[in-house]
Amino acid sequence: xxxxxxxxxxKWAIExxxxxxxxxxxxxxDQFIVFPxxxxxxxxxxxxxxxxxxxxxxxxxGIVLAMHYVADSGxxxxxxxxxxxxxxxxxxxxxxxxxxxxxFFIAVYIHILRGLYYGSYKAPRExxxxxxxxxxxxxxxxxFMGYVLPWGQMSYWGATVITNLFSAIPWVGDSxxxxxxxxxxxxxxxLNRFFALHYLVPMIxxxxxxxxxxxxxxxxxxxxxxxxxxxxxxxxxFHPYFTMKDLFVAISVLGIYAFFVFYMSNYMGHPDxxxxxxxxxxxxxxxxxxxxxxxxxxxxxxPDKLGGVIAMFGAIIVVAIIPWLDTHPIRSLRYRPIARIMxxxxxxxxxxxxxxxxxxxxxxxxxxxxxxxxxxxxxFLIILPILSRMERNNDKLPGSISEAVLGKSDDAAEAR
Amino acid sequence: xxxxxxxDNSRRDFLYIATGAVGVTGTAMAVWPFIDQMNPDASQxxxxxxxxxxxxxxxxxxxxxxxxxxxVFIRHRTEEDIKLAVETDVAELRDPQTDAERAQKPEWLIMxxxxxxxxxxxxxxxxxxxxxxxxxxxxxxxxxxxDSAGRIRKGPAPRxxxxxxxxxxxxxxxxxx
Amino acid sequence: xxxxxxxxxxxxxxxxxxSVGFATIAEAGGHDGAEHNAYHPARQSWTFxxxxxxxxxxxxxxxxxxxxxxxxxCHSMKLMSYRNLMESGGPEFTKDEVKKMIADKAVPAExxxxxxxxxDGERITxxxxxxxxxxxxxxxxxxxMAANGGAxxxxxxxxxxxxxxxxxxSGKEADNIFFATVAGIKxxxxxxFGVARDIVTQYQEGGPDYIYALMTSYEEEVPExxxxxxxxxxxxxxxxxxxxxxAPPLSDETVEYADGTKPTLDxxxxxxxxxxxxxxxxxxxERKRTGFMALVYLFIxxxxxxxxxxxxxxxxxx
Numbered sequence: 001x002x003x004x005x006x007x008x009x010x011k012w013a014i015e016x017x018x019x020x021x022x023x024x025x026x027x028x029x030d031q032f033i034v035f036p037x038x039x040x041x042x043x044x045x046x047x048x049x050x051x052x053x054x055x056x057x058x059x060x061x062g063i064v065l066a067m068h069y070v071a072d073s074g075x076x077x078x079x080x081x082x083x084x085x086x087x088x089x090x091x092x093x094x095x096x097x098x099x100x101x102x103x104f105f106i107a108v109y110i111h112i113l114r115g116l117y118y119g120s121y122k123a124p125r126e127x128x129x130x131x132x133x134x135x136x137x138x139x140x141x142x143x144f145m146g147y148v149l150p151w152g153q154m155s156y157w158g159a160t161v162i163t164n165l166f167s168a169i170p171w172v173g174d175s176x177x178x179x180x181x182x183x184x185x186x187x188x189x190x191l192n193r194f195f196a197l198h199y200l201v202p203m204i205x206x207x208x209x210x211x212x213x214x215x216x217x218x219x220x221x222x223x224x225x226x227x228x229x230x231x232x233x234x235x236x237x238f239h240p241y242f243t244m245k246d247l248f249v250a251i252s253v254l255g256i257y258a259f260f261v262f263y264m265s266n267y268m269g270h271p272d273x274x275x276x277x278x279x280x281x282x283x284x285x286x287x288x289x290x291x292x293x294x295x296x297x298x299x300x301x302x303p304d305k306l307g308g309v310i311a312m313f314g315a316i317i318v319v320a321i322i323p324w325l326d327t328h329p330i331r332s333l334r335y336r337p338i339a340r341i342m343x344x345x346x347x348x349x350x351x352x353x354x355x356x357x358x359x360x361x362x363x364x365x366x367x368x369x370x371x372x373x374x375x376x377x378x379x380f381l382i383i384l385p386i387l388s389r390m391e392r393n394n395d396k397l398p399g400s401i402s403e404a405v406l407g408k409s410d411d412a413a414e415a416r
Numbered sequence: 417x418x419x420x421x422x423x424d425n426s427r428r429d430f431l432y433i434a435t436g437a438v439g440v441t442g443t444a445m446a447v448w449p450f451i452d453q454m455n456p457d458a459s460q461x462x463x464x465x466x467x468x469x470x471x472x473x474x475x476x477x478x479x480x481x482x483x484x485x486x487x488v489f490i491r492h493r494t495e496e497d498i499k500l501a502v503e504t505d506v507a508e509l510r511d512p513q514t515d516a517e518r519a520q521k522p523e524w525l526i527m528x529x530x531x532x533x534x535x536x537x538x539x540x541x542x543x544x545x546x547x548x549x550x551x552x553x554x555x556x557x558x559x560x561x562x563d564s565a566g567r568i569r570k571g572p573a574p575r576x577x578x579x580x581x582x583x584x585x586x587x588x589x590x591x592x593x
Numbered sequence: 594x595x596x597x598x599x600x601x602x603x604x605x606x607x608x609x610x611x612s613v614g615f616a617t618i619a620e621a622g623g624h625d626g627a628e629h630n631a632y633h634p635a636r637q638s639w640t641f642x643x644x645x646x647x648x649x650x651x652x653x654x655x656x657x658x659x660x661x662x663x664x665x666x667c668h669s670m671k672l673m674s675y676r677n678l679m680e681s682g683g684p685e686f687t688k689d690e691v692k693k694m695i696a697d698k699a700v701p702a703e704x705x706x707x708x709x710x711x712x713d714g715e716r717i718t719x720x721x722x723x724x725x726x727x728x729x730x731x732x733x734x735x736x737x738m739a740a741n742g743g744a745x746x747x748x749x750x751x752x753x754x755x756x757x758x759x760x761x762x763s764g765k766e767a768d769n770i771f772f773a774t775v776a777g778i779k780x781x782x783x784x785x786f787g788v789a790r791d792i793v794t795q796y797q798e799g800g801p802d803y804i805y806a807l808m809t810s811y812e813e814e815v816p817e818x819x820x821x822x823x824x825x826x827x828x829x830x831x832x833x834x835x836x837x838x839x840a841p842p843l844s845d846e847t848v849e850y851a852d853g854t855k856p857t858l859d860x861x862x863x864x865x866x867x868x869x870x871x872x873x874x875x876x877x878x879e880r881k882r883t884g885f886m887a888l889v890y891l892f893i894x895x896x897x898x899x900x901x902x903x904x905x906x907x908x909x910x911x
Binding site for chain 1: 672754792879894
């Protein structure tokens with residue numbers, strides 16, 4: 001994996017025996033103990049550990065919930081309520097899982113924005129970035145299918161609307177939709193397969209997380225200065241410096257998470273999902289889970305079925321291909337004042353689109369969604385490529401990480 | 417190393433150990449719900465007692481009722497059944513129990529119908545069933561013979577058929593569990 | 594942090610707080626200008642709200658009495674069992690009390706020895722056990738609709754989590770881009786402010802608030818200026834569309850409380866809303882109790898971790 005020399009020395013005979021056969025302790029030591037990490041990482045770099053925590057929480061709570069859940073359209077709603085009422089600690093497990101999904105997304109959005117701000121997608125981290133996007137898409141798939149399982153009104157109609165997106169595909173759309181449903185509408189076969197896939201997708205996701213970490217450890221972490229690591233002074237070993245810093249943040253985030261699990265248990269859900277699925281009645285105002293809202297707003301902003309679907313998927317694709325849209329030699333927006341302003345405008349756009357996605361599709365909401373959608377694409381497809389050519393190099397850019405952190409060379413010498 | 421540094425170091429070590437201890441304790445406590453969720457839930461626990469009307473069971477007849485998902489044998493024993501059970505020499509038994517210990521009222525034998533060997537349901541409830549060599553029950557899985565008081569007489573089972581807790585609420589109503 | 598970025602942050606804070614303030618003022622102004630019969634459902638104060646929230650046992654018992662004497666004539670509560678009435682965190686009736694309460698409840702019997710569930714056209718019943726689910730008033734949804742003029746009285750098991758107070762919001766069409774922008778900024782700021790307020794107050798009582806409002810917002814006559822409603826419907830301010838099939842179920846002295854509480858409509862509405870909240874979330878007290886311990890624990894651990902982190906990094910510039 002990483003380029004640094006291994007300095008692992010097996011202490012006991014059994015360690016040596018194992019090391020000659022399967023050097024797993026050596027790998028852990030090299031990759032997670034002594035791994036050289038830029039010393040100037042700020043708190044935005046702790047989200048990786050937070051995400052790891054939530055992945056574990058989701059998988060563990062998910063497995064135990066699956067021990068009680070019944071994927072039958074006549075029993076699913078009742079089985080969830082059985083978990084809430086009768087299963088020992090069932091209410092805790094379910095609320096952890098439901099809110100864990102939301103927190104997973106909060107953390108991943110901050111993680112993605114961190115990457116965008118500090119140019120973490122630029123060479124040589126393109127694959128790292130793309131693997132991250134794959135993880136994000138798998139998260140969305142898992143979250144969507146998970147939300148269907150309680151078989152409430154929002155589950156049912158969310159499933160109907162999202163699966164109908166595929167019907168926009170010319171010629172084969174309807175066949176694909178039927179294939180997804182296993183019926184002529186969202187019904188028992190759909191629920192049953194969504195349950196199977198909801199269990200499978202996170203396992204695939206976990207594999208991609210391993211690939212993500214692998215890719216990260218080949219090229220090493222980016223850092224707030226966006227500079228390459230040049231000397232040993234630029235880095236600190238991963239443990240204990242970053243393990244403890246990450247753990248501090250992860251536990252603090254768990255505190256906020258616990259606040260939601262225990263006191264705002266249903267705040268990020270929707271009351272309509274406590275109404276049993278009814279294929280005959282659509283709720284007056286259906287909204288997806290909050291983490292899909294920006295894309296939902298884009299979908300509705302286009303007054304054409306296929307166009308809306310293309311715009312929505314396009315909005316994710318432009319994020320995926322940003323390594324080839326933003327080719328400016330400076331990574332960190334700390335040293336790119338114009339791109340920085342544009343970045344914050346993009347963040348505002350994403351937030352506002354999220355807000356609009358929760359509103360009815362009428363009046364000025366649609367007008368505003370359209371304007372913001374246009375900016376979304378303009379930001380990626382026009383502003384970033386132009387800035388890549390036009391924005392001047394910044395002479396304040398430090399020569400190295402040590403220089404940025406420890407001051408000019410004489411200070412650095414002193415620190416050593 | 418100066419004294420100040422030593423004090424500083426031991427203070428740090430204390431901090432690390434304290435934090436580790438707090439972290440481990442919390443993790444251990446957080447694990448409990450994940451284990452406890454597998455225990456019988458509230459709806460299962462609520463089923464822990466049932467009331468059975470035994471008035472319709474004629475002498476010599478037996479019925480099987482479900483208690484906690486398990487078969488419970490209720491037999492209205494005949495005079496002969498009782499006589500056989502009472503006259504058995506308790507000292508010879510693998511699991512010595514007198515008939516009085518087996519049945520609160522001699523004419524009513526109430527037992528959990530699960531062989532104490534490996535959990536099969538013995539035959540002997542229905543009139544046409546094989547009842548084994550001792551006029552009681554016979555487990556077809558591995559050949560255990562139980563007598564008319566449900567005591568193990570022959571075969572691999574280690575114990576007599578287990579008795580559920582039960583109470584006669586009246587002459588015809590029994591509460592099991 | 595450079596001075597410049599501090600200034601930017603300050604400007605951002607001022608902008609956000611300013612717009613929140615503006616939105617609040619504008620909202621308040623809007624209320625004054627609205628027509629006199631405009632209806633504003635309000636958040637109520639509940640004993641079970643907040644971090645230390647607990648149900649009032651006496652209130653839950655009164656609520657059960659209302660459900661039993663009034664609501665259960667039309668509404669089922671299929672997820673509840675009689676045993677729940679004696680479980681901790683609820684009304685906590687004793688076993689004997691519950692047994693006495695269900696003595697006259699008849700549940701549909703299992704098929705008898707002949708395999709029949711009906712005798713002479715009547716459903717065969719047996720006495721209810723503690724483990725039985727609450728008896729439903731109708732055999733199925735069709736029967737319920739037939740008995741209620743085509744309207745289905747919804748099951749009340751999770752009702753208190755399936756409803757919420759309507760969100761304030763203009764939703765008005767703005768005819769030009771300037772007004773749309775102003776309206777948008779105001780609404781967005783109002784939303785941000787609303788979320789912040791909800792989180793600070795742990796607002797989770799939209800369901801009981803709605804139920805309370807529904808019980809207390811009937812009008813005998815359609816108010817002036819409101820849309821007419823069909824003759825067999827009743828006017829209710831908070832019900833979407835205002836035309837509700839359910840006739841006003843509660844009024845002063847609908848139920849005579851066993852504990853001597855004054856039976857006003859307001860009291861009835863609060864009691865039934867509280868009871869329905871417990872029915873929807875029977876583990877609420879356990880959740881809040883556990884949550885407090887979890888939060889204290891995580892706070893201590895995160896403080897310790899902060900100290901550990903500082904100690905480890907103390908010799909390092911970064």
